[in-house]
Amino acid sequence: MLEPDFDAFDRQLNAAADGRMRVFGIRRCGQHAVINWILRNCGRDDQVFLNSCTMGRSPIRLCGQAEINMEPAGRAWRLKRRLESALSGGMSPFVLISYEAGYPPELYAEGSLTNGFVNSDFDAEVLVTRSFVNWLPSFIRLMRLMNPDSPPEALEISNGIIFEMMRYKAHLIAASESGHLVISYDQWFFNPSYRRAMLKSLGLPCTDNGHGDVQIYGGGSSFSGHDMPAAALEINARWKTMRDDPFAKRFLHLALADEGFMDALSQSYPNDMAIIDALLSE
Amino acid sequence: MSTAFDTISRDLKAAAPAALRVYGVRRSGQHAVINWILRNCGHDNHVFLNNCRTGESPILSCAQFEIEGVRKRGAKVLAKTLAKRLEQGMRPFVLISYELGFPAQAYAENNIATGFENTDFDFEVLITRSFVNWLPSYMRLIRDKNNAVPEDGIDNLRHIMLGIQRYKAHLADAVTSGHIWVSYDDWFADPVYRLRKLGELKLVESDNSRGEIQKYGRGSSFSGTSIPAADLDIGARWKTLVGDPFAINILRQTREDRAFMKNLIKAHPEDAAIIEGLVKDE
Numbered sequence: 018m019l020e021p022d023f024d025a026f027d028r029q030l031n032a033a034a035d036g037r038m039r040v041f042g043i044r045r046c047g048q049h050a051v052i053n054w055i056l057r058n059c060g061r062d063d064q065v066f067l068n069s070c071t072m073g074r075s076p077i078r079l080c081g082q083a084e085i086n087m088e089p090a091g092r093a094w095r096l097k098r099r100l101e102s103a104l105s106g107g108m109s110p111f112v113l114i115s116y117e118a119g120y121p122p123e124l125y126a127e128g129s130l131t132n133g134f135v136n137s138d139f140d141a142e143v144l145v146t147r148s149f150v151n152w153l154p155s156f157i158r159l160m161r162l163m164n165p166d167s168p169p170e171a172l173e174i175s176n177g178i179i180f181e182m183m184r185y186k187a188h189l190i191a192a193s194e195s196g197h198l199v200i201s202y203d204q205w206f207f208n209p210s211y212r213r214a215m216l217k218s219l220g221l222p223c224t225d226n227g228h229g230d231v232q233i234y235g236g237g238s239s240f241s242g243h244d245m246p247a248a249a250l251e252i253n254a255r256w257k258t259m260r261d262d263p264f265a266k267r268f269l270h271l272a273l274a275d276e277g278f279m280d281a282l283s284q285s286y287p288n289d290m291a292i293i294d295a296l297l298s299e
Numbered sequence: 300m301s302t303a304f305d306t307i308s309r310d311l312k313a314a315a316p317a318a319l320r321v322y323g324v325r326r327s328g329q330h331a332v333i334n335w336i337l338r339n340c341g342h343d344n345h346v347f348l349n350n351c352r353t354g355e356s357p358i359l360s361c362a363q364f365e366i367e368g369v370r371k372r373g374a375k376v377l378a379k380t381l382a383k384r385l386e387q388g389m390r391p392f393v394l395i396s397y398e399l400g401f402p403a404q405a406y407a408e409n410n411i412a413t414g415f416e417n418t419d420f421d422f423e424v425l426i427t428r429s430f431v432n433w434l435p436s437y438m439r440l441i442r443d444k445n446n447a448v449p450e451d452g453i454d455n456l457r458h459i460m461l462g463i464q465r466y467k468a469h470l471a472d473a474v475t476s477g478h479i480w481v482s483y484d485d486w487f488a489d490p491v492y493r494l495r496k497l498g499e500l501k502l503v504e505s506d507n508s509r510g511e512i513q514k515y516g517r518g519s520s521f522s523g524t525s526i527p528a529a530d531l532d533i534g535a536r537w538k539t540l541v542g543d544p545f546a547i548n549i550l551r552q553t554r555e556d557r558a559f560m561k562n563l564i565k566a567h568p569e570d571a572a573i574i575e576g577l578v579k580d581e
Contacts, residue, residue, distance in 0.1 A: 170555035172467055176460045183453045264555055270548045274451035 020132065023075035026097055027133025030077065033104050035061055036111040037138050038219070039131065041120040041192075042145035043184050045155040045239060047202030049232035050247065051145050052115055054205075056087065057225040058216055063110035065090075065100065068234060069117045072124055075132040076114050082234070085110075119188030120144050120195060141219050142197040146189055148286040149272070150256035150293060151203065156181055157265055158239040170264050178268060186278040189285055201285070206252050256292050260299060269293050304356045307378055308414030310385050311358075311393060316342060318393035318419055319500070320411070322401040323426040324466050326436040326520060328483030330513035331528065332426050333396060335486075337365075338506040339497055344391040346381070349515060353402045356413045357395045363515070366391070370514070400469030401425050401476065422500055425473040428483040429567040430466065430553075431537035431574060437462050438546060439520040451545040459549060467559045474562050484567065487533050537573050551578050 031037070036059060042048035049068075056064050069081030077083075077097055083090045090099050103110075114131055120142075121130070128136050160177045161169050168174075192199045198218055204211045209226055216223050228247040237243045238250055259265040272278060273293065283290050312318070317340070323329035330349075337345050350362035358381070363372045366380055384391075395412065405411045406423075441458045448454045473480045479499050485492045493507050509528045518524035519531055540546045554560060554574055564571050 168557060170557075172460070172464050172553060172556045172559060175552050175555075176464055179453065179457055179460050183457050186453055264552070267548050267552050270544070271456055271552075272453070274545050274548075275453045275456075276449060278453060 020075040020078055023078040023097065024132060026101070027075050027077055027131075029104065030065070030100060030112060031134050031138055033109055034065075034112040035109040036140055037134065038111075038113050038141045038143060039139055040113060040115040040143045040145060041188070042115075042117060043119050043181065043188050044117055044235060045152055045159055046145050046147035047206065047252070048115065048117065048145045049234040050228065051143070051200055051202065051205060052113060053229045053232055054212065054225075054227075055143070055219070055221070056084075056111070056113060057229060058221045058223060059111040059113075060222045060224070061109075061111040063103075063108050064113065065110040066113045066115070068115050070114055070131070072116060072118065072121060073129055073132070076134075080114075081117075119184045120191045120197075122191050122195065125195075142195070143219070144188070144192040144195060144197050144199045145202055146192055146199060146285060147202040148253070148289050149185065149282055150259075150269075150286075150289045150296075151253055152185065152255075153178075153182075153268060154255045154258045154265060155239040157268075159235070162236070162239070179271070182268065182272060186275065186281065190277070190281045193281065193285060203253055203286075206250075256296065259296055266296060269297060273297075304358050304374075304378060305414050307358055307381050307385075308356065311346065311381060311391075312415065312419050314385050314390050315346075315393040316390055317421050318395070319422040319424060320420050321394060321396045321424045321426065322469070323396075323398060324400045324433075324437075324462065324469050325398050325516060326433055326440055327426050327428040328487065328533070329396065329398065329426050330515040331509060332424075332481055332483065332486060333394060334510045334513050335493070335507075336424075336500065336502070337392070337394060338510060339502045339504060340392040340394075341503055341505070342390070342392040344384075344389050346391040346393050348377075348393075348395045350398045351395055351412065353397060353399065353405050353411055354413070358414070361395075395420075400465045401472040401478075403468075403472050403476070423476075423478040424481060424500070425469065425476065425478050426481045426483055427470055427473045427566055429534075429537075429570050430470075430563055431540070431570050431577070432484070432533060432535075433466065434463070434546065434550070435536040435539045436520040437466075438549075440516075443520075456545075456549070463549070463553055467556070467562075470559070470562050470566055474566050482566065484534060487531075537577070540577055547577060550574060554578060 038055065040048060040052055052066065056066060063086055066084040067076045067080040068083060070076040071079035078093045080092050083092055083096045085099060085103060090096050124130050125136065157178055160174050164174060200215055212226050213223055231237045231243050231247045321329060321333055333347065337347060344367050347365040348357045348361040349364060351357040352360035358377055359374045363370055364377050366384065402411060406417065409417050438459055441455050442450050445455055481496055487509065490507055494504060497504050512518045512524045512528050514524060
């Protein structure tokens, strides 16, 4: 869909950019930690980050939020005015555009994901995934935080979780089949040399390979918000919270019934299988 | 085109001696009940508009229709036939049905059917069915419909859970809305219950039998149209859930929703013990 008020400016941003990347994930997969690290290492003085954009539409008009040089810059008209003034001053920014509904192979093949940009404009497409056993408890918490009026075990909560499990599965399978760079948040978090290797794959210099700060997007961590420094997050121990939680374990049972999903999971996160077995046999 | 349909709606309303709307979720025995209402409607002619879309013209959006017992489809055919027959003086009993549950919000906004007002209808009839017998029937429908995906995969799970959420909302409206409420289970089992419901609908009994298996939705999920209605084992479908861990986990997750269980026990009290029997041994 062409958006006349924004189309020309989407193109103008593309023309002015020095380096462009897209990042795809689903909610609670550590996407914003990875994005912030890419921005810190992008090797350019200026960056524009368009977060949580709507697929197939103008990223300037329909991003959730934006940052210019790591500072909040609004969205839609306000963002457009700020960008216009920055670009007219000669800025040539690194542009990072993110999507949070998983990687969409069909839209990618059509080349119409980002208004004003074509696939070949991007230096890299980055797909972020996370181990299922740690993602699930995090997402269950998010659903409950987002639906404070529903009891924690209500059908609408279960349905929201199952919908996102469907997305998790599709994203995981699409990621492994896409041929793009896949970053595992779990490995990224615990292994500095993995991060260095990923920067190399992205063609970026390594200037700040730390975890960075917990990001504001999505309220930070589902478990501790912004109360704990990023390095102290126990992102690989979230599965332990399911031990005494039959409600959470039933989602594992239901996931286990989906053979295609479990095949993909055992390829990408082999340790998950043993953890699921252990949790369900307790 | 819509103007022509508005004229026909107006003429149909003016000609109808009585009109009612029936709501259910799929696999709740709706068409058996509808057929029984039509057999007892007390008028020589009836017009039945099946599976209409909420918020649209039922004449334009019905999936099929029946005029004088003949079943057809197509809005233009319907408009033409209605115009002709109304001009010839037909005064039909009108029944309009919806299959996605009672649309409480559209009802409150008087916006269920364009061309009609809530007050054009003598009764709103909500049909429910016991959950433990509905669920296996609905699961069969979903699994048969999506036979390209694995039976117990997340895609089917998503559809089944959405159906359950719809069942929950519809059940709550049946229990609390004050409209006429027909339990398919009681209707099927008990001729006296049927007589009482005819009384509530201000209809005079002329054929209180259960009638033949209807073709809508291809009859029974279990036996199609191959066995007589009286032989259907509609109260024993729950037994197919025994030994189906996928279904039992769905049942367990649904049972966590207290508000739902409260309404269910009110509407279909026998379900409580059957559910407890099915979910034990977790």
